[in-house]
Amino acid sequence: MTEGSEIGERIRSLSPASAVAIRMNPREYADDYFAVLQSALKERGDGEDVHTIYVSVTNPCGLVWSIAQALDVSPDRISFVDAISHTMMNYREPLPNATYVESPRMLETIMLRVEYLLRRHASARPMLIIDSVNSLAIHNPQALLTEFFHILVNNLKSRQVLTLLLIVSEDTVSELDQLVSLIVDETIDVVRPPG
């Protein structure tokens, strides 16, 4: 693989109307995370008419947005649903392209904000990124989370929306991996080019 790396290639070639788990290695989180953002936001997100809806639960949207800016992503190509900044008391300078949910436990509100943004960008080809399954699992009981993903993902699939679920895990048999495997069409492990 050249430049784009394997993960970039895989994400670029995903069909809309699919739900895909992107697995990052906890020991190489920072590098993996950057590779995922680069592939998803820049390489895939730059495609014709693509609009990215980014649900931030792990990192506040301010941080994700600064990475996106460094990648030269245009602000009209991405909207954030931030469900963590309030909880982290990190809400001083709200982004104009972000909507803030008071807590990561308000799963229905997250769904509704996504719905709102989908309607707002009705003419675009939307891509939803949920960052991350792990963080949602910290704040929500598993049964609730399963129901949430089930409703959200099926709804988005029927509307031709590509959904990426970011997950940090080492072994494919963890409870979270199993939960996610019931929802997604495939799982992609982040493999970066050496060096």
Added chain:
Amino acid sequence: MVTATPPTESRPAPPRDRCVTGIDGLDNILHGGIPKGSMVLLAGAVGTGKTTLSLEFLVRGAEAGERSLFLSVTESSVKLTENLSAFEFFRHDLLEAGSLVIVDLPDMYSRLGLDHEELTTEEIGLLTRSILALVAETGAQRVVLDSLTSVGYRIRREERIRDFMLTLGQGLNRLGCTTLLVSEVASSEGRYSAHGVEEAIVDGVILLGNASRRGDILRVLQVVKMRGTSHSRAQYVMELTPIGLLMAPHLKGNRPEGG
């Protein structure tokens, strides 16, 4: 999001005897809309979104060519017009064209000389006839009374409230009107109206409220009753947005029944 059904364009046309509210989520819950000519109680505590839902119901109707009438006791028409501007889909020409009419009920009270605290049977009759005359005059097919509770304060006695609602309901039904009667209830009460007779008279009850999940408060909506249609009885989470009300299923997880 609720909306296990496809978006509006591809949905089959609703039967002609339905009043399609135009609020997507609600129409899905009601399997197509409110049966035309129904009188529906819209109950909830203060701040649960009754006025906002009512206004959207009327604006969506006016946009779709159904004349709409808002009878307001609690808030002035000036204030309500301001609220309307929060909806992106609201157009001022709906007001100018008379497609959407907002009437301050206190003005009607004073025009009719209804200035006692408690209205007599005759005065209640006069009020009912005047409302029906106004509906006929404006040609309204959608009517909201915000609120029944405040009119009820001046009617006071249970049997008179029953008569008022029955006469009004029959008149509105004859005019082909679909009506929302707003009912203010205290959040702690397990009821839908001030007297408890109201919900028995109406054709439908829509309940708005708050649900708490470990300290976080969600707005919820539930159709408790609706004659003439099958409907979901589940609770939905609701958000008020500039593009109108949006609804999603209230997630239960393994929450025990009623919990």
